Amino acid sequence: MTEKWKSNPMFWCDYCKVWMQDNPSAKATHERGMKHKENVAKKLRQMRQKADSDKKEAVLADKTMSSIEAAAKKQYEKDLAAAKAVASSHGEWVLDEGSGHYYNAAQRYYFSRETGMYYGGDPPAWTLQPEMPPEALFKAQPKAEPASTSGQAAKTTAAKILLKTMKAAHPLAGIGGYQMPKTGRIGGSKGVGVAAAGTQAAGAKRKREEDAAKAAKQKGLSEEERKALAAREAARARVQQRTMSNFGLAD
Ligand SMILES: [Zn+2]
Incomplete structure (x- = not known):
């Protein structure tokens, strides 16, 4: 008598890595066994540990990231401060x-x-x-420009005239030599100021002639140019006055 071969369905326990008969009673028996219970507990333990270590790694990565960011921020602030210090050291x-x-x-x-x-x-x-x-x-620095359209042109012309006039000399270059002041605490006490009347008259005459020549020279200049020259002359005079005062050469 031949029996027809028939495969029984089987069930795989993933915790214990074993095959068993796929029927409720066989499965129930297996699941009640000590070995299976231990394997399930072990698997759960491993899963918990993995979750913990994953979390730890994430926290560590986070910490590392923020410490890198903090370091970068610190360095940036340091660079900024250094740049500021350099800028301020330029005066x-x-x-x-x-x-x-x-x-x-x-x-x-x-x-x-x-x-x-x-x-x-x-x-x-x-x-x-x-x-x-x-x-x-x-x-x-941004400066308010004159309202007139010729403002820029006038300024350029004035600058050219000034360059010619001042001959790039120091504002105090006129002090010293024969132009030594004849008044003031030092000039006066040295007797420099007690000059002969004739010399003084000659000096006054020369001054008048110089002024006249200057006026004639300025006749050919435009209003803006004259203004610029006057401002320049006033500034020069102020510096000279102040310096002479500092050196005791003025009243
Ligand atoms: Zn099992």
Whole structure:
């Protein structure tokens, strides 16, 4: 007698890695067994541990990230502060009312807006290439322009005239030599001021002639040019007066 072969359905327990008969009673028996219970508990333990370590890793990665970010931020702030320090070490250009020039105390240079030249260095001289870092150079500040359309042209002309007139000389270049002041505490006490009447008269005459020549020269100039020259002359006079005062050469 032959029996027809028939495969029994089987069930795979993933905890215990074993096959068993796929029927309720066989499965129930297996699940009640000590071995299966231990395997299930072990699997749960492993899953919990993995979750914990995953979490720990995530926290660590987070911490690492924020510490990198914090370090980057700190470095950025440091760079910013350093840049600021460098900028401030270049000094500020402050308008000197006496001379009409801008002065940078950190660089020890004057700057003339009219000519775009710097005065300073050792020995001091007017120059277009002062010895200072490019960042420290005078930067044009926005200034209210005259309303007239010819304002810019007039300014340019005035600047040219001024360049010609001042011959790039130091504002105090006129002090000394035969122009030594004859008045003031020092000039007076040395008797320099007690000059012969004739000499004084000659000096006054020369002064009158110079003024006349100056006036004639200015006749050919436009209103703006004359104004610019007058402002320049007034500034020069103020500087000279102040310096003479400082040296005790003026009343
Ligand atoms: Zn099992």
